[in-house]
Amino acid sequence: MKVVIIDYGAGNIKSIQFAFQRLGINTELTSSKSTILKADKVIFPGVGEASSAMNMLQHSSLDRLIPNLQQPVLGICLGMQLLCKYTEEGSTHGLGIFDVKVKKFDTRVKVPQVGWNVIKDLKSDVFVGIPEKSYMYLVHSYYAEICDETISKTDYGLEYTSALQKKNFYGVQFHPEKSGDLGEQILKNFIEI
């Protein structure tokens, strides 16, 4: 099993590597296209600002590689948002895997949302063994709307998408690598797909 984490300069990748390490799974941090293409599973991480992250992807032409991947791909946090069609953050066009817009939370709630919130209406093989309304750790100012590809919902001022799936592409808004044992279970499920 070869698991790669795409390295395009976007944020804290160590935590994700360590989470897999705790599961006994070795990961390789790489920006090499051939290594990514050959991997069994691909993790697409990201924290920070959307337009600069997208620029970095374009700079390394990973924006053309990622949408064509055939193996299971998991976008985490900003990684998930960049798999969407468009995000209001920096008016950024994403990779367009998920046909959904990412919007900013309005000021009725505190922004960013920071902390543990529940995920519900779970559907997908990545949630095997995860009880409805489990708590996951989230830190974000922008959210994906509800759409056909929604596989988990969360409430924060409104109901939004906390996970997405389309074919081999998965995206989670929360941080499974920081969400205790249940978060680690989700990573394990993804590896076992």
Add this chain to the structure above:
Amino acid sequence: MLTKRIIPCLDIKDGRTVKGINFVNLRDAGDPVELAKQYAKKGADELVFLDISATKEARKTTREMVLKVAEQVNIPFTVGGGISSVEDVYILLNNGADKISINSSAVKRPELINNLANKYGSQCVVVAIDAKKINSSWNVHLAGGSIPTKIDVFDWAKEVESRGAGEILFTSMNHDGTKNGFANDVLAKLSSELNIPVIASGGAGKQQHFIDVFKQGKADAALAASVFHFGEINIVDLKKTLKQQQIEVRL
């Protein structure tokens, strides 16, 4: 619903936890990694490590400690103390810290907040504010609360938010160490005037204080040290009490 967070704070010196820690079944109470793992198991939502080392050498030890914590702990953690540059933050984040907390350096050089938020995102920038009530006004204090300034807390908090901080960690020097409860009035005012989360610190002594800081103080999270370290308050029990009071928590 988003839950209220309970955050134990660990003081670190030369890569080891200081202050008495009285945990059962702990092989080494001075080992931050061991302690952090225990807290993650015992219901803590996040952890804060505050480096109180005096020297640069000692801070290097803390960086190594951060790497070990990140390796073994599956909840988020913040590192603060002695951070004064983008370079310092880069090393800590690269070693696996989820957030960093800056205090005096932000007051001395407010643009550091902008630089960090632009480079790493607001989500990892916590600005700690130590304040003391002098007559009727709340003033920002530096260097662990020892140096007073003329800066008004509310003005500073708003500036910090506009410069891109993701959270504020507010400590009342009047309440810290008293175990008489949090500074709920000033916290409630901060929380209503800001649109970023406020972490309350200083004054935790019993479970009721946490109920009060969430209900009256409108805090988004509460931080404490000794009540948790000495086992005076068990986090799971505390959360059960909070839940009975209709305060949303992760149990």
